[in-house]
Amino acid sequence: MSVSPIEDSSQLVTGTDPGLSRGLPLTGPGDDDAGLYTFSQQVDSWVVRTSKPVSYEIRIRDDLFGLSRTDLFDAGAAPEGRIRRFVVIDADVDLLHGDRIRAYLDHHGAEYEICVVPANETLKDFDTAARIVREIDAFGIDRRREPVIVIGGGVLMDIVGLVGSLYRRGTPFVRVPTTLIGLVDAGVGAKTGVNFNGHKNRLGTYFPADLTLLDRGFLATLDRRHIGNGLAEILKIALIKDARLFNLLEQYGPVLLDEKFQGVSERGDLVAEEVLRRAIHGMLEELQPNLWEAKLERTVDYGHTFSPTVEMRALPELLHGEAVCVDMALTTVLGWRRGLLSADDRDRVLAVMRGLELPSWDPLLEDPSLLTAALQDTVRHRNGKQRLPLPDGIGGAVFVNDVTEDEITRAVRDLRELGSTRSGTHV
């Protein structure tokens, strides 16, 4: 830490130095270096600049709860070999996998408390977070050596991530994603959050888990609709940056749905492996250089311009990935109208959505005021500009800031005329 020198004030009092001027010129290291800076003789202003190194690991580990595995305890110090953990588990996951998880913890001699939490989008709120905090308080944890463990989908991981970022101003946590969205998106980024006041993820922090352990075996019990829900976020990455990933979804999407990434067939296993790795790698390539979102042109925002408002308005009828897919369908057609992709590619995209059994239409698109309000809210979220990612062919993206209400209305009409797949009806 460097401190800039404050000149000897005695020189200033006598007025002997003609070079005197109000306010010391900034001295010390370069402009954006870490350090403590002062700006004036009276030292009435300090600027503290520092940086905090952040690194976190995402590890693929099949059969994570096999008794011989020890990855779960790799984060957190185990003083004298003692393992003590607070484990938050999604209620559905507990019903399906809880016995095996408890047997694993017992086998490793862990002292633990399991907090079972029903989790879905309608429960992604501060009250659920507060309940978890109360139970952590009752159990008592060492905030440096006993990371909280969360086992569940994106909803529970977002909630527990928020709790981790707030509890004692930062308590490390370990993520075990159990849904496809969790494996490729919610479990690999730094975002945490809850819905608030009817708005999607309105309260949240940037707080990555120290360690995320990916075991696709959990997908065996995930229902088909939620496999498709996760495939929507994989399609997002494919459309903005990975044409091969798109081709894999186009050719093998139905196999992935049928086999739930469990590699039932040899071909299905090879595709599941490559699709997961490509999706995760692609997401991380986009996230790492801009993890704290200093720059708001973010390709991974694709499909997330209108969908936050549409998803919350449709709740609980439209899952997150489904709302993202409807948004991507609308913006694919909008991009086609702007000449950013051909009619053939437009039709390929819509066909892949159908192949993944995802909606590319929702009755809410019929409400132009909703779409206008959605875009206005996103403009606020993106510091006053649309910064709207549009597909530039398949596997590329450009950002636009000038989409008009007429364009949106036309894209809705185009999408309707293209006979898009409707989501389930909702009131």
Ligand SMILES: NC(=O)c1ccc[n+]([C@@H]2O[C@H](COP(=O)([O-])OP(=O)(O)OC[C@H]3O[C@@H](n4cnc5c(N)ncnc54)[C@H](O)[C@@H]3O)[C@@H](O)[C@H]2O)c1
């Ligand atoms: N933080 C991020 O960067 C990020 C990224 C993408 C999405 N998200 C968030 O993720 C959420 C969506 O996540 P999701 O799709 O995982 O939803 P979810 O967490 O609601 O899980 C979906 C459903 O599946 C059940 N479930 C979970 N694992 C299961 C399993 N292995 N077998 C059977 N059932 C299982 C859950 O109980 C739930 O009912 C949204 O709130 C979205 O905002 C966050």
Ligand SMILES: O=C(CO)[C@@H](O)[C@H](O)[C@H](O)[C@H](O)COP(=O)(O)O
């Ligand atoms: O849904 C999420 C994050 O919540 C991701 O799939 C998505 O790609 C991005 O992170 C987007 O930036 C949307 O994030 P946000 O609206 O939650 O800030």
Ligand SMILES: [Co+2]
């Ligand atoms: Co998303």
